[in-house]
Amino acid sequence: MAQYLLSVHGTSADHVDVDHNDPAIQKMYADVGTFNDQLQTDGHWVFAGGLTDIADATVVDGTGNDAVVTDGPYAESKEFLGGFWVIEAPDLDTALKLAAAGSRACQGPVEVRPFQADPAAE
């Protein structure tokens, strides 16, 4: 079994202007909930969550003597990470199938990235 990060990227507008009472948004929440339940039932679930707006981000650089704290995201870009799943899957084909279902549920493209293997477990 390997772990994969399924990440969902969006723009700030997706976050700030979202109307929680919009039926389309309500349906998206429900679909993601159903998808999450399915992940848990099938044993793929590790962790998942949605993030707040990118404006809430803070960068901490602890590489020097004193940690430097800066307001804002690490990289300025139009699109940023909005939420993610960490899943367990035997291979990429399985992960891609789950990503397709997740993408349909959350109505956004999903990026699939494998986690580095634990050298001790190889």
Next chain:
Amino acid sequence: MTDGSLGGRIEGIYRDEYGRVVASLARRFGDLDIAEDAAGEALLAALERWPDDGVPPNPGGWLTTTATRRAIDRIRRENLRDAKHQAAVMIDDPTPHEPTGIVEDDRLRLIFVCCHPALAPEARVALALRLLGGLTVAEIARAFLVPETTMARRITRAKAKIKAARIPFRVPDADDVTDRRATVLAVLYLIFNEGYLSSSGDPIRTELTGEAIRLGRLVHDLLPDDGEAAGLLALMLLIEARKRSRVAGGNPAEIAHLTRRREQLHNSR
């Protein structure tokens, strides 16, 4: 290429059998590096042994068996987790040909892995030429008109992704076959092309055109109603039928010397 010496003959056999050996080991061990390295070690063993023992009656089988043993040795040496257990299963494998689903041929299956949509399009064909056609990186680079280092990087990156992302050596299902059909056909066409007018050595390399036609037949069998698969096979057979008229004295013949009389349909199986 093929000088009359035994060494040249062994390398010729190795070249012909390379795709078969690598595809068989990739299926069994699920690891391209292990498959390729073991195939290379089997060649060294053949160069050592065959001059004394003679070329075995089934050289392809000999190479595959030797490569399989070398691969198992390597897995043991590297002491991977449960390696001994795995190796025991592999040595005592009562079903070397597991259920293979709708794509039964190891080499065709490996092409479908090379054509995985998660791999960069420009890497898919290169990887297939390397693994199935046994072409050197230099030959592939020439065919793509890119520097050798660029091509080496492209192939290495694709293999690294197969490993890191765990692209499975899985039996393609009916959906995969349909989805990847166009890429698979493109790969077969390029393998044929490289055999039709090789970028190195002999102008025509029949082992490559023959392999492309063989795999083309398999794809056509998988997708009998697919016009593109049938069309590609027909095109390759037609060109192959004119093969003898295209060469004169080891070089491509001039157009003025092409005669219909020398064209023969020797593919009408």
